[in-house]
Amino acid sequence: MRNSTKSEDQALLKEQDFFSSKLERRSFLRFAGAGAAGVALVAAGCKKDKLESGVYLGSGDIGILNYAYALEQLEAAFYTQVATSFYTGATQAEKDLLIDIRDHEIAHREFFKAALGSNAIGGLEVNFSSINFTDRTSVLGTAKAFEDLGVSAYNGAGFLIKDAGYLTVAGKIVSVEARHAALIRDLISNGSFANSEVIDSNGLDKSRMPIEVLGIASAFVTTKINANDLPTS
């Protein structure tokens, strides 16, 4: 269906590595399994973790909102860098779309910051050293990874949210991230907006639990993120 170039295939391969390497499913399940039974032990034994360097997301809905805030910080920082100095050969149409996306991500980031108020985590330090911002394949490949990750993150966090208002806001944002994801994918290879990399044979998009998402995102975030108290069910 698609006539990919060699460089696109290489970018895809790289992305697959990127997604598969970070977190083994077993360790994820171990974490999830520990969630219910381990509360008392965690409270007793791991309290010190909170005091270590980095940011603490918190618990309950606040924790989930901070988690979303962290992801939006990452995306906004990325697109800000992209739009500061576009990759070689960017068309005006591409620039306009990437500027739009930058603004959307900044709007999301600032929304969470404002909504969280004094509960908001601080600014994260990002590490984009693996990205070649002058190279279209590198930039769009990273954008695709971030957007698909963002969609799966919101999809996977929905059932953890307790407040209907917050759930609705998350829903308002995730569909915009999905619009971004589809666009970026089509810029890389027209027609790949919802291909079998992301959509299964039931026609369903991906969901990822926070621990898995943060594992993937950690390749781009220097600040340590303590997600120990995020809800898991």
Added chain:
Amino acid sequence: MNLLNILDEIEKVDAEVYERLNPRRNAMKQFFNFGSKVALAAVPMALGSMFKAAYGQSTATVEQVLQYALTLEYLEAEFYTKAVAAPGLIPAGAPLGAITTIRDHENQHVAFLRTTITSLSKTPVAKPTFDFSAGNGSGTGPFASVFTNYDTFLAVAQVFEDTGVRAYKGQAPNLLRQGAVLTAALNIHSVEARHASHIRQMRKARGANVKPWITGKDNGIGLAAVQASYDGEELETQAGVKITGINGQAISVSAATESFDEPLTMAQVLAIVDPFIV
């Protein structure tokens, strides 16, 4: 953490330790294995059984949402199935490939929802008879050329996808804390948004003034008949926070409205699709 080591040790002698700790773990484990280890055909059944076990008390609301979603998916599935079959409607190559992809997803959604409803021991609603001209059965509604004129077809597709996104979003609060059913609905919701993005790009390539996202409440089609699908998208304030110019950032009104998609109620959506149902 020591606890993990303990569980690891227990798991060696008791493979079901996680299930013993919490029966829903198994359900969630199956759910998050979607697309990998669990046989895909078995997924809706697993979804139904775990849902019943965990959330039996609010089956009525959930069933209503699923039947509503199924009705909308019937509409989309038949629409794209007919369009792909219409001779000469969609140009061969990338356009036909994309519409075929979307058609397949909508048919998969129908099958998934029917199986899920059945697994809840409920009967899926029957597929209505559709009039894609939006003429309530006359065949002569405002989109009478929907299967003969490519641009009309794309315009109706855009409306269906953007409305579908808003429809699923509107039901999320009714599925609050509903575990796997909420997650499944969200996993369909984002697929509809991917479709919407692509259809809008297809229209852009045909000269329409649209972006992959919705700006203000612009329908991008120029027909009053579709405006109800876009009214409300112009919202600039989210959860009491004004997005335009937020925190001193240069966020325009357009960007503020584009960055959040808005929900529609069931009543609003049913009124929008009513002309398409005989």
